[in-house]
Every structure is written in structure tokens, then in C-alpha cells.
Amino acid sequence: MRELRIHGRGGQGSVTAAELIAVAAFEGGVFAQAFPAFGVERRGAPVQAFVRFDDKKIRKRSQVYEPDYIIVQDSTLIKDVNVFMGVKKGGIVIVNTEKKPEYQVPEGVKLITIDATSIALRVLGLPITNTTLMGAFAAATGEIQFAALEKALSHRFNKELAAKNIEAARVAFDFVRGAA
Amino acid sequence: MRELRIHGRGGQGSVTAAELIAVAAFEGGVFAQAFPAFGVERRGAPVQAFVRFDDKKIRKRSQVYEPDYIIVQDSTLIKDVNVFMGVKKGGIVIVNTEKKPEYQVPEGVKLITIDATSIALRVLGLPITNTTLMGAFAAATGEIQFAALEKALSHRFNKELAAKNIEAARVAFDFVRGAA
Amino acid sequence: MMEITEGSHAVAEAVRLCRPQVVSAYPITPQTHIVEALADFVANGKLDAEYITVENELSALSACVGASAAGSRTYSATTSQGLLLMTEVVFNAAGMRLPIVMSIANRAVGAPLSIWNDMQDSISLRDAGWLQFYAEDNQEATDLHFLAYKVAESKEIQLPVFVCFDGFILSHTYEPIDMLLQEQVDQYLPKFDPAEKLDAKDPISFGMYATPEYYLEFRYEMDQAQKRAKDVIAKAGKEFGTMFGRDYSALTVGYLLDDAETVIVAMGSVCGTVKDAIDEMRAAGKKVGLLKIRVFRPFPSEEIAKALSKVKRVAVLDKNISLGAKGGATAIEVRDAMYGSMIPVKGYVLGLGGRDIRKKDIKEIVSLCENGIGDQFYGLRKELI
Amino acid sequence: MMEITEGSHAVAEAVRLCRPQVVSAYPITPQTHIVEALADFVANGKLDAEYITVENELSALSACVGASAAGSRTYSATTSQGLLLMTEVVFNAAGMRLPIVMSIANRAVGAPLSIWNDMQDSISLRDAGWLQFYAEDNQEATDLHFLAYKVAESKEIQLPVFVCFDGFILSHTYEPIDMLLQEQVDQYLPKFDPAEKLDAKDPISFGMYATPEYYLEFRYEMDQAQKRAKDVIAKAGKEFGTMFGRDYSALTVGYLLDDAETVIVAMGSVCGTVKDAIDEMRAAGKKVGLLKIRVFRPFPSEEIAKALSKVKRVAVLDKNISLGAKGGATAIEVRDAMYGSMIPVKGYVLGLGGRDIRKKDIKEIVSLCENGIGDQFYGLRKELI
Amino acid sequence: MTLAVGCRARPGKSRDNKTGSWRVFKPSFDHEKCSKCGMCQTLCPEGCVHEDAEGFFDPDFTYCKGCGICATECPKEAIAMNQEEK
Amino acid sequence: MTLAVGCRARPGKSRDNKTGSWRVFKPSFDHEKCSKCGMCQTLCPEGCVHEDAEGFFDPDFTYCKGCGICATECPKEAIAMNQEEK
């Protein structure tokens, strides 16, 4: 079983990202489970969401303590929240930032940075990065196929919106592929 | 243990009679327990109330099925309610009626009739017979002393009212004494 | 002072003697005589309390929550539908640790609506965190109110208390009572002095919410307070005994238990009838005894297990039914208490909705139990089912 | 059809497929997504129901009472404070024998307020006469709704049903679901055809009151209906299995029970984590098994006693606590079921108010149980108490 | 007899409760004085006053509780209340 | 630490929650343009705008969430919102 933790802020769509990743994974034939950190957080406050992937039915219901993957939607979080907590050795961390990758990640953990906000602004016209980061996640981890991601987005959004979001994800996917 | 059942109609003071008899009995050093038939009966409907007497603390909480004594406050009840039901052999039944004692009481049961309504009307100016019948009960059964009855009534009513009620009870007491 | 009086009036008088500052209750049969008597005390200057004539039971207990948090001794009374209507506040008041005392004139719950007695109402709230005392007679119904305030307000406890007594059967019955005098009560029960209260001089936030980091521990502490209450009741009950001659230190009380082979476990007013029946069965050579549960919350598991460790069989009377479970709550929890003992414990659900319970019924139940028959309703009218 | 979706949405979809005619519910976390989805179905013509946006939960269930009595299939959903607020109607609806189905997205109750999961809410209403189903995962949460209507509306039963599933843990979790199609549901669940209804063509009085002459028998009949429900569930659950491949005939479900020495008894979503932990313990040579209780009312006493008759010890997990009793309701009733067996049954109160339960906790509990330690809270933060 | 599931009943059963037995006073209707206005029927809380073929009114004593409303409200003072026989 | 009985707390504790970390945009106050009207202080939902000795206003960035109300409502347009540094 692999586990993903997504860090974001209330209002930034972290939960949606987790759901869409799970949908895409499931489209790809993997068992998936997505859930938010259950809380009362308001817009702007730090929030988390989780995804599990496995080849068999997922029964586990506890929270995620030692993720294989981490997505940080908003790098302003890093100074206040321990976003890297518990990440497994060999794990992958994706941070949305326009800066260079200068964060202290635990040993044996791979850090990928991407300026998802700029991509989203450019492609969607909005600083909403969750679908963009899905593309990055797909490329970085291989947990989801890009085609499945497309399907998931097409299912969720109307045609026009889906196309734009797929485009944003594509840019990120290619960026991470290229960087890898 | 001796048990008394009082029959009356909603609004005629049967429960008060039971209470006052219990108070008087207790005044006289007897353990007593009084309670109404628990119900939703409205004014005019047939109702019952009960008293138990004993020389030791009364623990029994069930209803009264085989009374030693019965008081019927209103003889119009007799045609519709089986007021003599369960009365013990050797028991005493007191019926308020201006008629002659022509009721079919079970064998071995003593029937006393008294025109309590007339007494009450004469003495109290009201057709409320409960205190009058207390006097009759005291005389007929000896369960309560007349002095105790006086005390109970004095406790319950203001001076003037108490005096009148005692007077009514006295008339009934003397009547039953005389008849006995 | 011995007097003969109605159960409800005795309770109201006891409450008056406890000097509550805020009374808030909503009328419901058969609790009404209590609140009417209290209204009368206030109308005639015999009780210096604010009597809030609320518009429903949820408001009744909510007003007590406010008044108690603000530092007043508070009182309410209800039963049946009223208790169910205020359920959310019942749980809330316990969690807020407010030492409210509420009388429950036990009554069946609907549907079908019934104004008559059983204990479904308070028993159905056995999870709520309130202490639950059950009275056998009006003397207990009265005295347990003094005990209730004493225990509820003790700093170690800070939990509210139900004082339960059977509706009609006790509430509407006249019988002799030894009523305490004001100076006696004042001596036993000091002024309410809350650990904390709503007060501009020392502002505190009451009723905050608990995240998963804290909630479990708050519930644990409530459960611990329940368990501590056993000792606090023992102490306060003993003190009552020393001062006034009636000892309420025991959570359970035995009657002819020593050599009993068959023991009836029961709560409330039926215990009187049971004792009479036992006397008759004893006279006929049957070794029957009674274990009365006076305190249902905290549940006296150890006390019961100990008291019944040597008996041959146990018959538990339940004036309640956990529908769809094996029986009534008392039977279930008595078996829980005695788990591992191999002593047969049979439950009998009876007296629901005011069905009368007579000595002969008790005797029949003892026979059934002797024959290993139980865990059933008792007293059904065969022609109806 | 397999799809991956949120638990609440799956439940809402199942409800839609059941074609309720009247939906009446009041929002409360974490039930909200269900009622929002239903509102959305109605707003977009996907569900032909009256959706009553009531002003509180008491009204929510009351409206269901009216609609059900008038002959409509009705649905509601709530949790926690909402359930407690409607308590009086909960008891009432059962006594009126109305086959309402209500989802409970289980949540802790206050005070202290908590929006997080445990099962205190529905468990606290275990006396009320409703059937209670508990889901382990969202597939069960979904399917149990079809079963619920089928059983509730069966003429032999005529009792309402809680379908309980863990708030957040299931309600807010996306996972794969095999969702039935409308024609499948229509085939399984016929139109609601009440035995009697409010109808000017055949006037009947509903909700009359019962005097002591009748009340006991009405309660008995409710309890009998609960007991009959065991067979009806078996039949309806089997039919479901035959038609759709998932058999819900069993009230309890074992996991690696056959040779188990230590058995965990649990309800709801924790069973998944327990199974994972068991697999690991098995791999480490420990003979551990699980008995999942899917139906808590009627309580499967005989089934439990039988399933556990040969084990060495039992550890019961309770996400609820009957404050002041020996533990949580499940432990108490499991002991009740197994009374006389001498098999040690230990209870563990855990996960209250959203405290997470992990595989390691399950393993630790198994160790504790092996060492005879139990009947306690588990997982307390020592530094807080 | 078997109980109705859910404490329900069909109409007509209240008639088993013969409230005439509650009566302490009994109305007697004087058709001589009666104007056939029907007020007695309208205002009887028992709904037990019935019109006969001639348009006169009389109570059904099986249910009349003897409350006296009809007597008080009869505009013709055609109704008298007497002590019920015992 | 021990829990308060009944989930109670004394004031001051909310300050442990440094909501400044929520900020994505950050206000900067231009005292040159400021008329000292105090509107920014009045309308800040955080109550985190403070007056200095000279009568100028500045937010306490420990708590400022960067909502931008002060900037929108400042009659002098003396407050600018900028991207928070990362």
C-alpha cells in the first residue's frame, strides 16, 4: 500500500485533488481510497487530504502517518507546518513553488518543485493548482496514468473546464517528466 | 393490614377523602397509605381512591383488590360500576344515599347507608360529602378516632371551614354510631 | 419530623429545604404535583427562588445549565416524554459538569403514549453521565435529594443527578415521612460553592468543544467521576446516617440475603411489595432474598457481584426493556457484573406502562426462576397477543 | 456498476434508488453531504420526492412520521446532537410502527461538543425500538439501505431502521463502490404498500394512547417484531445476495474465526483496520480473529454466543461508553450473550470523539486481553489525565 | 382479540364508553315550549342531541353527561335539569 | 498538563494560534498616505491592527490573515496587498 498526503489551505482544493487522484488511480485499475483530514478548518487555514493506493481492497481506516508521497500545494505553509513529517524513506515530495528546491527534506526523500501557480494562472487563468499538481504527481510517482487523469477530470468538470484543467495537468506532467 | 376503597366521581373529592382518612389514621398512631386510582378520568367520570391501614410500616405497592371497607360517595354509580367487587367477608360497605339500604352486598358484608348529601347540604351548604363520609367511616370501622379526624381536618382547612366539616363529620359519626 | 404527606409534596418540601436559587421545570404527569408545590412555595414566600415557567423541557434544563454555570443551585423535575425531549441537554449538562439535581417521577414512554409508571425514561438515559438514584419509598425519595446535591456539588464529582421515584405509585401516594428541619438540612448541605462560574470578575469560557486530541480524556474523566461517586456517596450517605439516623452509604441494599438461595434484584417501589412477598415465601420455607439497587449510575457492579456471589439463582425485575436486546437494562448489567460466576441470572420485564405488580407475581417469578425460565416479559395478557 | 465515490454520495445515491417520496432532514456534520446530494437530485429532477427543508431535527423526523403514516416511503439522516434532539420522536416513530429509514453518520455527542466520529449517538438510542445496522465500509453503507427498507416495510416487522456508518471515516471517504442500477433496486424493493395509512377512504386513528390494560402487550409486540427481524433480515439479506452477489443474511460476520484463540468483537469501519492487523498478527503466528456485529438491534445474542463458544478470550471494542457502567454497550451485551460461558470477555473503550485507531492499537489490545487486562479506556494520553 | 400493530383503531369504538353513566343531573326536554331552533343540538359537547322526525330534539341518554349546557342555552327554557334517579 | 473539568478555559489561549501563518497576501501600510482615520482598525475581523504612539496604524503580523479588508476599505488607499513571502 502506498500513501499520499496533500498539504494545502482551506479553499485551495486539496480535498478535491485527493478525490481526483483516487478516481484516476481507480480508473487505472488500482484500488484507491481518498479522504480529508477531518476538521473544522476555515478558508486560509492549513488543511490536509490523503490518498491510499493498493492492489487489493483497502480496509485500513486509520489516518496516514508515514506517507510515501507528499504534495505541498502552497509553499507558504512550509515555515509553519511540518509538511515533511513522517515521510517514508524513498518517498517523493512535490512542492508548488516558484523558487529553487532549497527545502530540507529528510534523507532518502526525493524533492520535486514546480511552479504550479504560474502554470495554473497561465492555463486556467486562476491560481488554483490542484489539477496542475495532479499532473506533476502522475509524472513523479507513476501511481496514476495520464489517460486516467484525463478521464477523471472529464468526469468531474464540464467540457471546457475539463479541457483547461487537463491542459494544466499536461504542462505539469511534461515539466516533471522533463526534469526527471 | 386493612384496605379501604372509595368510589366517587371526578370532582367529588374521593382522593381528598382518602388522604384525610390516612392522615387521621396516622394521627391515631396507625401506619397508613393513601393513593388514587391512577388515571385520566375527567370530572363526572367514575373514580376510585384507596387507603391501607396497618400496625407496621406499609411496604406493599400494588393496587387494592380485596378491600375490607368500601365507601360509595355517590349511589348513582352503583348501577354502572361494580362497587362491591372483591370486598372481603366481614367487610363494611358505606353507601351515601337517601334511600333505604336495598343494595345487594355480598354475603357476610355489612352495609351501612347514610344520606351524607343531605347532611353536607345542611351543614356545609354544599353537596360535598367526603368529610361527612369520613365521620361515618370512623364510626363504622373504628380505624380512625374522631379526635384524629378533627385534627386532620383542622390541619387541612382554615378554621371556619374546618369547623363546618368537623360538624358534618360529627353528624354522620353520630348517625352511624346510633344506627349501629 | 414525622408527617403523612404525598410523595410529590414531600419531594417538593425536600427541594425547598435544599434552597435552590433557580427552579426551572415544565409540567408533565405525574411530576406535576412537585412543580405545583414549588410554584406555591414561591407564590407564598416560602421559597426564595426564581421559578422559571419555561415553555418546554428542553428549555427547562437549558435554563438550569445557564443558572448552574452562573453559580446557582438549580433544580428541575420531569419524566417520560419530557425527559426524552430534553435528551440533548441531559447529555450536555453532564459533559459541562454542572451539578443540577432533577427529580424523575418515572413513567413509561410512547408510543403508545402512557402516563403510567415504569422506568423506561431514566433508564434510557443511562449513558448520559448523570448519577441515577432510585427510591423505594417516599422517605427515600425525599432523603435522596439531600444526598443528591451533596454528591453532585462535591468537587470530586461535579456531575448532575437524577433522583428517580416511581410515578403515581410513589408520587401520588400519601404515607408517613420523617422530614428534616431547615437547620438540619443547612447543616448537612452547605451553600453551593462552585469551583468555577460565569463571572465578569474572573472570565472563563464554558462549553468549549474538544478536538480528537482531547475528547477521549474528557469522557474518561467523566467516567472516573462516576466511579469516584461510589466513595463520595458512601461518605455522604454515612454522614446523613450519623446526623439523621438513616444511612444511605450503600449503593445496594440487601433484604434477607444472608442465606438466600433465590435472590430478586429490583429497583424502586416494587421492592416494598417484593419484601412482603419474601416474608410470605420465607414463612412457607423458601429461602428468598432481595437485592435492591438504589444507585444505578454509577452501576454497583462489584457490590452486586459480591452480594450475590453465594446465591443459587437470581431473578432480575426490569420495569424497562431495551427493545431487541436480551431484556431490560438491569438484567443485562447484573449479568455483566456477575460475568464468570455461573450463577443463573434470569430477567423479567414487567410492570410496563403501569401494569400492576402484586405479591403473587413475585412468587410466580421466583417459581419461574427456580425452573430456569426467564429472560422474558412477565404478566402478559395472553388474550391480547 | 463499480465506481469510486464518496461514502455520503454513495448513500445518497442508494437512497435515490429507493425512491423515497418524502425526504426530511436537517443538516449536521458529518451527515451534510448526504442531504446536500439529495437536495441536488431534487433540484435537478433526478429524484421525484418532496424534500422538506425543516428547521430542526425534531421536526425532521416528525415530518417523516406524518408522511409515513400517510403512506409514503420516507427518509431522513442525522447524527449526534441532531439524533439526541429528536430522541422523543425516535421512540415515538418506533412505537407507531412506521418503517422510516434514517442514516446515521455516527458522531460523538457533547458536551464537550465534537464533530468527530464515535458511535455514542446511535448506541445511546439502543432502547428505542429501531433496528440498527452498522456498516464496515461504503459498500455496506450503501447496500444496507436497500436492506433497511425491505426489512422495515415487511408486514411482520413494521419498525424503523437506523443505517449507521462512521462519520468522516466512511462518510467523507472516496472508495470503490458497486452501485446497483435502478431496475435492480426496483426489482428488489417493491413500492411501499403500508398495511394501514391515513386515508379518508378508510379512516383509522393512529397513535392512540394505551392504558395499563394494553401497554405491556404493545411493547411486547415491538420486542417480538425486533426478534422476528432476525429471520426477515436473513431472508432479505440472502435474497440480496442471490440477486446481486453480496449476501447480507448474517447479523454477525466472522473473519478468521475458525481456529481463533483471541477474538475481537467490533462494529463499523474499525473492522477494516482490525482485519489488516489480524493478518499481520496471523503472519506473526497469533491466532486472532474478528467477529463483526453488523446488526446491533436486534442484538444477535445467540449468534454471538455460538460464534464465540470455543474461543479462549474475547476483546470487545466500543466506540461508546455507558458512563458509570462497566464499559461500552457492546461489551456489556456481548457478556450478556455469553453469560455462563466462563470465556473472559474484556471491553475496551476507544476512538471516542475521533481519536484515531491504528493497527498497532489493535495489536496492543490483543496483548492486553491475553494478559487479562481490560474493561478500561484504551488510548488515553497519559499527560492529560 | 389481538392488538392492532402500533396502537391504532378504526372508528366507532368510543361508543363502547357509555358516558350516560356519568350523569348526576338529567335534562328533560319540553316539546311544548320548544321552537325547534336546534341550539341544544349545536351546543351539546357530546353531540348526543338528536332531531326526531317532527323536528323536535331529544338527547341520547346513553351518552348525555347531564352537563346542562342545553338547558342553559335553550332560548325557550324548554329544557329542565333534574336529579338523576339512582 | 491536566484537563480542565468540563472543557473550560481561561482567556488568552487563542493567541497560541498564530493565524499570521494563514496569510497568502500581506498588507503594507503607507503612513505617508494615512489620515489616521482608524477605519482599518475598526474593520479588521482579527482585531490585529494597532495604533502606534503617533496615531498611525499597523497590523500585528502574528495574527493578520491578509484578508485585505483594511486595504479595500482604507479611504486613503494607504494600504497595499502584496504576495506573502515564502
Place this chain on the structure above:
Amino acid sequence: MAEKKKTCELFDCGHRACGGCGAALTARLVMQAAGTETIVVNSTGCMEVFSTPYPETAWKVPWIHSLFENASAVASGIEASLKKQGRKEKIVIMAGDGATFDIGMICISGAFERGHDFAYICYDNEAYMNTGIQRSGATPYDASTTTSPAGTCSFGNRRPKKDMPAILAAHGAPYIATASIAYPADLKQKVEKAINTPGPCYVQVHAPCCTGWGFEGDQTIAIAKLAIETGLWVNFEMVDGKVTKVKKVVRKPVEEYLKTQKRFRHLFKPKRQDAEIALIQAIADRNAGKYGLDINLRKE
């Protein structure tokens, strides 16, 4: 004749109300107006208790009782159900003043806000009678009840009667009326209007209670009339929040009403409480002003 036949058809004999009960008469009259195509929702209270001990129902129309406080929510559900079934029965709620003014607000406010189609009939006997005469929000000023007893520190109920019609008017109820059993034709007409006006309508019926108010059962109608004649009860109609009709009277002094009832006895005995009686007279005077109650004899 057909009309008359209905008389004891829909609310039947054999019910257990006190002799002379105003509420029982209300049930009869309302059912005469409502007819057979009616579903009655009844709250807990005297009416429910005196008419439906299992199995002796006095109701010949479909009738339902659930709880004390929830009649309007139950009615909401029935309305929704009928709508979905395409059925045409009318829904009539019968609830006491306690079930309406006090505990019923738990469900009434929402039901009126949602605008369901029902006729809500409150039979107002001005206290909780079923439980033994406790104060309700409808209890008039100074009435002695068991929870607002007159005593050395009290003249009885201290609060004015809650203005339920105004409260429901503020909820937007399209038709609101007050009526009295003393004027049965008027009462029936109003009930019919309430039933036939779409939306939540309200009729508050003055239904004196001999037992609770302390008078002989034969005086029920006479006392109801006096309430109107003294201006302490006003019969009016309100359409869309505007008063459209008022029963005018030549007013009598309030004490003619007060002295007929034990609940006001403390205003006359042991001594006459002129100040309190004046306060009650002021209530009647305010009613007269507000509703234009007085028939100006000279001018007409």
C-alpha cells in the same frame, strides 16, 4: 339536514371529556365544518386524551397523534406525502393552547415559514388542562393556575397573553382568525375559510374549561360569551396580516367575566383587588382600541 346528520358523525359520542367541556364542543364544530375529506393531526392534551384511549377512538376521520409539540411538523409531512400521491384530503391540526403557544413553537415556526397547506386550529382553554391546570403562554393576566398560583406574593399569572395571531401573521400566514364556541356559525365559517385558503392558516378558538377555570359545566357557553362582551376575547379575521373583520360589542365591565370563575376569585376574595381589576380592564380597553371593538351606541 345532510349538514345536521354530520353532527355527531365525525367526532363521536362516548369521549371522556368533562361534562360541559368547551374543547369537546370545539372538536364537534370543527369537524362539522371540515367534513369527511379531512385528516386530523392532534397534539397531546385534553382533546387527545378524552377522545382516544385505545381502542376507543371518537374520531371518524383519519386521525393521528404523535407528540405534544410536533403536530405542525407531522402535518408538514402528511401534506408532502399527499402532494406526492396526488391526494386531495385537507389537513386540520387540532392543538391546545399549550401545544401551540408554548411547546409547539418547536415546530410551528418552521412549518409556517415553509408555507405548508393546512388549517391549524388552536382550541384555547388558556392553560394546560390535561396535566392539571398549569399556566401556558395563553393564560390571561392574573389567572391563578397551579404553576402561577395566587398567593401572598402573587396575584396569579404575571405575563400578558401571548399574541399568537400577530406572531403567525408575522410569519406570513395568509388567513388568521379568532373564534369562540359561543358563536358556532362564525366559528365554522372561519374553519372552512382556513381550510380552503392555501397555505398555513390559523384559527384560535376560545374554548372555556369548566374544570380548569372553576365554573359549572352548564355555564360554558355563557362564559365564552362574556369573554367577548367584556372585550377580553376579540373575535376577528386577518387576511394577509391585515385585520379585516371584528365582532363589535357593547362592552361590559371585565369583572362581570372575572367573577364567574374561580381562577380569578383572589381578585374578589378575601378582599377586592381594585388595582388588579383595573389592569385587566385596561387590557380590554386596549383590545377595544386596537380592534375598534366598541359599538358606539349613540352614533348608530
Place this chain on the structure above:
Amino acid sequence: MAEKKKTCELFDCGHRACGGCGAALTARLVMQAAGTETIVVNSTGCMEVFSTPYPETAWKVPWIHSLFENASAVASGIEASLKKQGRKEKIVIMAGDGATFDIGMICISGAFERGHDFAYICYDNEAYMNTGIQRSGATPYDASTTTSPAGTCSFGNRRPKKDMPAILAAHGAPYIATASIAYPADLKQKVEKAINTPGPCYVQVHAPCCTGWGFEGDQTIAIAKLAIETGLWVNFEMVDGKVTKVKKVVRKPVEEYLKTQKRFRHLFKPKRQDAEIALIQAIADRNAGKYGLDINLRKE
């Protein structure tokens, strides 16, 4: 200065409201008006949740939360208790619109009827925000919420906003006002009046919610102003049931308000719903008529 110092003293920093929350600002302003000798009773809802996760309370006055529906009953009890103790603190209820218009009616009607002395402040963000933007009785006509979603068969919320001030006026509340966070001085003055007027007083504060209504947090005040300028929110005062003061405006068309918020987006997209917008304009026009809202520019 002393006044200003109070500013962040009684409702403290560190609370967890969304950035730009109108309710949080309401809490601050109300507490400034109320001062330290105040006991706050809070219902469940956003305000309670964002200000009091154990142990991080943002309240510097005595504060109590019990349930969602019972603030007014809890306040009744506190008032009774203070009276008996001879204490002088003032009681302020802070409750959301859901806790007031809907579920709170369980306890509000009775508390107002009994006439307790408290100031009831309803912060009206026009839906249940804490639970995710469900409809309340205060939700305006056509607003899309999660339980009144706009969809193919629906334009959003179908019922007009419940007239809570009128309902409480009918209960006899001596002082009632509406206010807006866009006019803080007026708001504070009204809160002070409510606190200082004996008896149960009511202030309904328009407190826009960026998250629930769908706008950026910096627009909170601007949108509150637009509500007033379009006549969809009226700031007024009522003393003893009579309107005594109204904030007049030069009215703008309602769509200037509507188009700022996602909850009304379906009125403009995919296509403009002129008929619905006209209905909303009619609401504003009715308000203007009822309260005499319009400044007649020519005449003045």
C-alpha cells in the same frame, strides 16, 4: 483611547474564522459595545467553532456555549441566577441566523414571552455556514445553498427571508434593531441600546460570509454596503413594536448586489434570468415602501 484599547481585548486574536469573516468582525464590534461586564451566551455555529477549540478561547469575558438551539434558554437561566445573586452583569446572546430563525425557535419564543432581560444579537450570514452553507430561514430568495441548490428545476431558495424582527416584535420585545458591519458605529450604538433596554431585545446584524456567499474576503464590507444601498437589507430600529428609525438610501438596482456573489451566479449564467431578478427587485421595492427607504433626491 480607552475605548480603542478595548478593541482587541474582549474578542481576541488567534480565532479561526476565514480571513475576511463578517461574523468575526461582528463579534469584535459587539464586544466593544458590550464591555467587560458582560456574559456571552453563544450558540453552536461558525462563531463558536472559530473562537473556542479547547483550550484556545478567543473570549475575554465570561462565555458559555451549550447547544445549537438553546442559547436563549441558557440566557434565561443565567439571568435568573444573576437576579438571585444580586449581580449586575449584562447578558448578550450571540447566535447565527440558523440558531435564531430556525432551530432556536425551540427556545426563543418562550424566552421572549417570559420577558427576560438580555440582548439577543443575531449575526446573520444568511445560511448555515459552519456545516457548509445550507439554507436557513434567513437565506434570501433565490440564493443557491447546498440544500437549496440552483439546478435545472430550481433557482435556489424558494422562500422569502423570514421576518424575524416582526416575529419578535409580535412577542412584545421592547427594542429591536437591524444593523450591518458596514456601519460599525451604528451597530455599536444599537447593541448598547439593546443591552441597556430592560427586557429581551434583539439586534440582527448583517454579516456577509465570503466563503458561503462566494466572494473574496476583502469585499466583505463593500458587499454589506451594497445590500443596504440596494434595499435588500434595511437598517432600522423598532421601539415597542413601532419602527422609529430607518437608514435611508439612494437605491441602486439589486443586481449590483447580486452579481458580486456566487450564490446568485445562476441568475446571470449561463443566461440572465430577468424574471427572477425582477422578483428580487420587487423585494427591495417592497422594503422601500414598507420602511420608507428612498431618499427623494429631488425634494431634499
